[in-house]
Amino acid sequence: MSLVSGPGRAAVAGLPGDMHLFVDKHVRYIQRLDSRKDELEYWLTEHLRLNGLYWGLTALYLLGHPDALPRSGILDFVFSCLHEDGGFGAAPGHDAHMLYTVSGVQILATLDAFGELEDRVKGGRQKIGKFIADLQDPKTGTFAGDEWGEQDTRFLYGALNALSLMGLLDLVDVEKAVQHVHSCANFDGGYGTSPGTESHSGQVFTCVGALTIAGRLDLVNQEKLGAWLSERQLKNGGLNGRPEKKEDVCYSWWVMSSMAMLDKLHWIDGEKLTKFILQCQDPELGGLADRPGDMVDVFHTVFGIAGLSLLKYPGLEEVDPLHATIRHS
Amino acid sequence: MPKFYHDDEAWADIAPLPQDDGGLHPLAAISYSDEYSEAMGYLRAVMAKNEYSDRVLGLTEHIISMNPAHYTVWLYRANTISEIGRPLQDEIAWLNPTALKHMKNYQIWHHRHTIIDALGSADGEAEFISSMLEKDSKNYHVWSYRQWLVKRFDLFDKPEELEWTHSMIESDVRNNSAWNHRYYIVVGGREGKLSVELAKQEIGYTQAAIRKAPQNQSPWNYILGILRAAELPKSTLKDFTCEFADVQRPEEVYSSHALDILADIYAEEENSKENAAKALELLATKYDPIRANYWNYRKGLLDQPNIAA
Ligand SMILES: [Zn+2]
Numbered sequence: 001m002s003l004v005s006g007p008g009r010a011a012v013a014g015l016p017g018d019m020h021l022f023v024d025k026h027v028r029y030i031q032r033l034d035s036r037k038d039e040l041e042y043w044l045t046e047h048l049r050l051n052g053l054y055w056g057l058t059a060l061y062l063l064g065h066p067d068a069l070p071r072s073g074i075l076d077f078v079f080s081c082l083h084e085d086g087g088f089g090a091a092p093g094h095d096a097h098m099l100y101t102v103s104g105v106q107i108l109a110t111l112d113a114f115g116e117l118e119d120r121v122k123g124g125r126q127k128i129g130k131f132i133a134d135l136q137d138p139k140t141g142t143f144a145g146d147e148w149g150e151q152d153t154r155f156l157y158g159a160l161n162a163l164s165l166m167g168l169l170d171l172v173d174v175e176k177a178v179q180h181v182h183s184c185a186n187f188d189g190g191y192g193t194s195p196g197t198e199s200h201s202g203q204v205f206t207c208v209g210a211l212t213i214a215g216r217l218d219l220v221n222q223e224k225l226g227a228w229l230s231e232r233q234l235k236n237g238g239l240n241g242r243p244e245k246k247e248d249v250c251y252s253w254w255v256m257s258s259m260a261m262l263d264k265l266h267w268i269d270g271e272k273l274t275k276f277i278l279q280c281q282d283p284e285l286g287g288l289a290d291r292p293g294d295m296v297d298v299f300h301t302v303f304g305i306a307g308l309s310l311l312k313y314p315g316l317e318e319v320d321p322l323h324a325t326i327r328h329s
Numbered sequence: 330m331p332k333f334y335h336d337d338e339a340w341a342d343i344a345p346l347p348q349d350d351g352g353l354h355p356l357a358a359i360s361y362s363d364e365y366s367e368a369m370g371y372l373r374a375v376m377a378k379n380e381y382s383d384r385v386l387g388l389t390e391h392i393i394s395m396n397p398a399h400y401t402v403w404l405y406r407a408n409t410i411s412e413i414g415r416p417l418q419d420e421i422a423w424l425n426p427t428a429l430k431h432m433k434n435y436q437i438w439h440h441r442h443t444i445i446d447a448l449g450s451a452d453g454e455a456e457f458i459s460s461m462l463e464k465d466s467k468n469y470h471v472w473s474y475r476q477w478l479v480k481r482f483d484l485f486d487k488p489e490e491l492e493w494t495h496s497m498i499e500s501d502v503r504n505n506s507a508w509n510h511r512y513y514i515v516v517g518g519r520e521g522k523l524s525v526e527l528a529k530q531e532i533g534y535t536q537a538a539i540r541k542a543p544q545n546q547s548p549w550n551y552i553l554g555i556l557r558a559a560e561l562p563k564s565t566l567k568d569f570t571c572e573f574a575d576v577q578r579p580e581e582v583y584s585s586h587a588l589d590i591l592a593d594i595y596a597e598e599e600n601s602k603e604n605a606a607k608a609l610e611l612l613a614t615k616y617d618p619i620r621a622n623y624w625n626y627r628k629g630l631l632d633q634p635n636i637a638a
Pocket residue numbers: 248249250251290300
């Protein structure tokens with residue numbers, strides 16, 4: 001899936017009176033993304049290809065068009081990113097990394113394709129689980145992204161997320177991971193990438209998600225964090241990632257899914273946020289941008305739509321706030 | 330000026346490896362930038378034979394200048410540096426302008442991290458950070474990196490660190506990253522309890538900042554963090570919050586944050602529940618109606634016995 005931005009832009013002024021979600025336009029937008037190989041940006045974003053595929057696929061599921069991309073083509077690509085050691089790279093020829101491994105697992109979960117994984121790679125699920133488990137730092141409980149060693153609560157959440165989707169949580173020291181997340185709690189109620197770093201909605205999502213998977217939300221000061229998250233809403237209805245920063249559609253997801261896990265979603269004004277998200281659509285060519293007037297891309301498209309799903313926008317499938325995947329019923 | 334390898338003598342022994350795009354559309358024509366495409370072909374080729382050399386260093390530099398987010402290139406560069414024993418100062422000298430060009434890139438930071446850690450010296454890092462923050466004063470990577478430096482080189486008690494933080498707050502009192510950093514060096518990154526004297530000093534400092542911009546969340550969060558760390562009650566701030574909000578004069582509220590804290594202070598006082606309710610009512614209806622549900626939830630708590638807010 002291409003991460004190329006554009007071709008279109010979100011409408012600059014508000015859309016006319018009856019605003020709605022342009023489902024068919026967004027479906028076509030996503031279908032067309034992979035036909036843009038003549039653009040340099042397509043190749044410059046190759047390091048995000050597997051994430052992009054996951055984002056596009058999830059958007060299609062939420063829009064109620066799960067078959068808009070060919071399943072076998074998707075699986076071929078996913079397996080071509082899988083390394084011998086059980087990790088996924090962003091694209092063939094890219095080193096394995098936690099972020100892509102998580103996307104790989106999420107795609108397999110979405111397509112219910114763990115059976116095909118075993119057909120193609122014997123013991124594949126265990127191999128992937130081992131790749132992830134080996135990235136846990138036994139001293140601190142947190143996770144690195146790859147052998148290079150960068151650590152971040154994003155990787156920790158990703159690890160627990162993927163392992164729980166595969167039923168392999170027992171491969172890691174969950175309690176240690178939990179203690180590490182707890183040590184990232186800040187004075188304002190939020191969480192950062194590591195102990196003491198600034199609170200950020202994206203990192204709040206990863207920390208609350210990890211604690212939810214571990215069944216340890218009791219460690220969260222839920223009222224305080226809920227208040228901090230609700231303070232992310234600005235007068236125009238949009239949400240920001242940190243105090244005194246601009247609104248951005250993707251925070252509709254990071255902020256709201258966290259609030260959903262804390263059961264505090266009603267602390268923001270859903271109607272105003274819905275309006276804001278709808279204003280970020282390109283009504284002509286499809287796709288959503290970070291804010292009105294900017295170029296659209298698949299990242300903001302999926303997280304805008306996932307946000308609308310949490311807001312119970314009519315006609316959308318239900319998103320799972322914890323795994324950021326479609327909710328299998 | 331584009332750089333090509335196919336007519337470069339120094340690369341004559343290498344046959345570039347073609348792109349394998351994973352079979353989703355294997356036959357699609359690829360006509361993206363020839364320069365990038367060719368450089369990647371040479372990188373795949375040297376990686377396939379595990380070559381670590383000066384020319385590989387130059388090749389990774391070239392690719393990074395075109396696409397700094399390609400993490401595999403960084404990883405290979407890091408390995409090359411250690412294999413050929415490149416002086417780490419040289420690497421930092423190259424990294425400085427590269428980082429300035431690619432502000433939001435993750436890889437650059439981790440690379441810098443490992444190199445400075447191995448060098449064992451933070452000399453020059455403060456200047457580098459200042460030049461980064463001049464371009465984007467709230468850059469998350471830069472501030473996280475600064476915190477790592479403080480911890481790695483134990484800069485907590487260096488007066489320059491607090492002075493610098495002060496200058497950052499001074500130039501933009503709404504910079505939440507700067508307030509977070511201040512908390513980190515005053516309380517968060519240290520062991521042990523915050524002394525009452527230091528707490529008082531920080532409270533005074535923050536109050537002055539709030540008076541400049543009363544509707545600014547960051548110092549309000551900070552001051553509450555300081556109170557908690559020093560185990561002081563919120564009522565310590567009662568007179569101060571009344572400078573910005575008075576429930577008896579609902580037209581003259583200058584800070585919703587003051588009203589929020591005042592509600593908590595009243596809720597804990599004997600016989601002031603009514604005032605607490607008024608403050609929350611004002612927030613729900615007039616000063617922060619977008620979060621009316623939250624404020625109404627808080628109001629509901631007032632009716633429950635023994636709730637410590
Ligand atoms: Zn965004």
